[in-house]
Amino acid sequence: MNADKLRTVQDWVSFYRHEFGLPVAERGGFVMLPVTGAVGVLHLPVARAEKVRSALHQQRRTGPMLARQIRWSLLTEPDSHPGAQVMEVLNRLDIGIPAIGSAVMLPTGLGRWTREGCHWVVPPAEDRQLPPLSMLITTALAVGTGGED
Template sequence: MNVEKLRTIDDWAAFYRHEFGLVVTERGGFVMLPITARACVIHLPTWRAEQVRAALRQQGVRVPMLARQIRWSFLATPDSRPGAQIMEVLNRLDIGIPAVGSAVMLPTGLGRWTREGCHWIEPPERGTPLPPLSTIVTAALAVGSDRPD
């Protein structure tokens, strides 16, 4: 598909389905990725997300990532939901994992400036499975809790 010719939300939804294999919906004039048993996201503060990205790269793990002003969202496969104690630690670290039934807005553009206020740091790749959520959670916990100066 030629990205230059994508004009409508339906065009972008079809693009995400065809090019990236994502099961997306249109809601309220936006392309949304529903959080399901097959796809989820983990939101991290930007400074921590950069460290997690570097740690995952060292392990050879590729993760699709969306950037917003102060947070990045990593796309994953929900292999298991963290237990209550881990969720408590994640919350203290300002790391969020939205529940099944929620959704994340995807950009209608591949450049840095989109009307949704987000852009792809690493877009998904067709045929490449999303990494397990547990891998990203483990990396996020391993980078520590100290914010760099």
């Protein structure tokens, strides 16, 4: 499927489903990725997210990453859920883990400027596995941002 020929939200839903195996759906005129037991999301402030991306690249473990103005969203395999103490630290650092049943809006374009106000920093790929949530949390806590830690 050629992304340049995709015009409608339904075209993009089909694209994400068939090309990347993501369980997306159209909701309210947007492509939405539900958070499930198989696909999760980790939201990070931009400065920390850029360091996480660099660390993951060095480890050759990058996964799909969406950029928004104030945060990036990393798609993940929810292999575990952090305990209460870790969640307190994550909350203090403005790192979020959306609950099962919530959803994340995906862009209807592969370029930087989309109507959704987000773009893929690292787009999904058919052969790329989602990184485990536990590894992303460990990496996010290890990299710091240089200003708040």
